[in-house]
Amino acid sequence: MFGRYTTKTIGIYPTLSTTVVSLVEYLHALFRSRTKVARTTDYLLCSNCFQDQGLRLDAMRIGIAEDSACPTCGEKNGRKLSRDLIFNLAHRFFVWGTLRREKYGAAPVIQFNDRQSTSIDTAPWFEPDLHLFEQVIGVGFFYYGPRLWMIGEVEPLKALQDATTKTPIIDRIITEYPVVAITTQQIFYRLRKDPANPTNFGEYDSPPIAIAGTNRLDSKKLSVMYGSQDLHVCVHECRVTAEDDVFLATLAPTRDLKLLDLTKLLQEPDTNEFESLDMAVLMLFLAGNHSYEISRGIALAARDAGYDGLIYPSYFSLLHTGNIPFETTYGISHRRFPSQSEREMAKIIPNLALFGRPIEQGHVEVKCINKLILNRVEYGIHFGPVGC
Numbered sequence: 001m002f003g004r005y006t007t008k009t010i011g012i013y014p015t016l017s018t019t020v021v022s023l024v025e026y027l028h029a030l031f032r033s034r035t036k037v038a039r040t041t042d043y044l045l046c047s048n049c050f051q052d053q054g055l056r057l058d059a060m061r062i063g064i065a066e067d068s069a070c071p072t073c074g075e076k077n078g079r080k081l082s083r084d085l086i087f088n089l090a091h092r093f094f095v096w097g098t099l100r101r102e103k104y105g106a107a108p109v110i111q112f113n114d115r116q117s118t119s120i121d122t123a124p125w126f127e128p129d130l131h132l133f134e135q136v137i138g139v140g141f142f143y144y145g146p147r148l149w150m151i152g153e154v155e156p157l158k159a160l161q162d163a164t165t166k167t168p169i170i171d172r173i174i175t176e177y178p179v180v181a182i183t184t185q186q187i188f189y190r191l192r193k194d195p196a197n198p199t200n201f202g203e204y205d206s207p208p209i210a211i212a213g214t215n216r217l218d219s220k221k222l223s224v225m226y227g228s229q230d231l232h233v234c235v236h237e238c239r240v241t242a243e244d245d246v247f248l249a250t251l252a253p254t255r256d257l258k259l260l261d262l263t264k265l266l267q268e269p270d271t272n273e274f275e276s277l278d279m280a281v282l283m284l285f286l287a288g289n290h291s292y293e294i295s296r297g298i299a300l301a302a303r304d305a306g307y308d309g310l311i312y313p314s315y316f317s318l319l320h321t322g323n324i325p326f327e328t329t330y331g332i333s334h335r336r337f338p339s340q341s342e343r344e345m346a347k348i349i350p351n352l353a354l355f356g357r358p359i360e361q362g363h364v365e366v367k368c369i370n371k372l373i374l375n376r377v378e379y380g381i382h383f384g385p386v387g388c
C-alpha cells in the first residue's frame with residue numbers, strides 16, 4: 001500500500017489556493033508550450049551523461065540523434081537532450097517509473113518540481129545521475145502524497161462497491177453514457193483457443209449460461225459474447241501464447257445493435273475528480289477481477305434497459321497504447337481538460353460485449369473463420385529507479 005504517502009504533501013502545485021479556473025488556464029498554456037521544437041544549441045545533456053543503465057536506455061529512446069559534442073560529458077555519440085526532453089525523461093523515469101497501481105486507480109511514489117529540494121533515498125550508483133537532474137534543470141525529487149481520487153477515493157466508485165448504494169449510480173451510468181449502434185457494415189473479431197471443432201460457428205458464440213460467470217461482464221444470469229474491432233486487443237484479452245491453437249472468427253451484426261458506450265469521456269464541467277462518474281467508470285474497467293461483480297451489475301442493468309450490449313474500455317488499453325494510466329498535471333486529471341480530450345480518448349481501446357448468445361439468436365453472423373498464428377511478440381519497455 002502507500003506506506004510513504006502522507007497527507008502533508010497534497011500535490012506539487014505550490015499555490016493550491018489559486019482558483020481551479022486559473023489553474024486550468026495555466027495548464028492549457030503549459031500543454032501548448034510543450035509543442036516547441038528544441039534547437040541544437042539548446043541541448044544540455046546526452047544519454048551518455050548518465051550512469052544508471054535504465055536511465056541511459058530511456059534517454060536513448062527519447063533523445064535526438066545529433067553528432068555535436070555534448071556540453072556536459074563532451075561525447076558526440078550520445079542522444080542529445082534539450083531542457084524539455086530532460087523534463088520528459090525525469091517524468092518518464094521517476095514518475096511513470098514509480099507508478100503504483102492500487103485496488104482502483106494508480107499514483108506515482110515520486111514527483112519532482114523546482115520548488116522542493118531532493119528528499120528521496122537512492123541507490124548509491126544512482127546519486128550522480130540524480131545530482132545531474134538537480135543541477136541542469138533545477139528540480140528536486142520528493143515522495144508524493146497523491147490527491148486521494150487517484151487511488152480510488154471517487155464517490156460514485158465507492159458507492160458502486162456498496163450493495164446498499166450502488167443502484168442509483170448504475171442508473172446514472174445507464175442514462176448518462178451515450179447510445180451507439182454497430183451496423184451490419186461493421187465487422188468485429190472473436191478469438192477462440194483450442195475449440196473442439198474450429199469450423200463450427202457455435203464455437204464462437206457466447207459460452208452457455210451454465211458455464212458463464214468467470215469474466216468481467218458475464219454472470220449466471222447473463223451470457224456475454226466478447227469481441228473487439230482491434231485484433232491485437234483480442235489476442236491480449238484471450239491471454240494467447242505461441243503454444244495455443246488459435247482461431248479467429250470475423251463477425252458482423254445482422255441488424256443494427258444498440259450499445260451503451262462506456263468508453264466515451266463524459267464532460268463534467270461542474271464536477272471535480274472526487275465526484276466524477278467518468279473517473280469512476282474508467283477506474284472500474286481498468287481494475288482487476290476484484291471489480292467484476294460491479295461491472296456484471298452494470299451489464300445486467302443495461303440488458304434490462306433494452307441494450308444489446310456494451311462498449312467498454314479494455315483492461316489492456318494502456319498496455320496497448322503505451323500510456324501512463326490516470327495521467328495528471330499538478331494532481332489534476334488530464335480528462336478534465338477539453339484540450340486533452342482527444343488524446344485521453346485515444347488511450348482507450350474499446351471492447352465489445354454482446355448480451356445473450358448472439359450467433360444462436362441470429363443477431364450476429366459468422367463471416368469467416370481463420371487460423372491465427374503468433375509469429376512475433378514485441379514489448380514496449382521503460383525504466384524506473386529502485387531503492388526509493
Ligand SMILES: [Zn+2]
Binds near residue numbers: 071072
Ligand atoms: Zn553527455
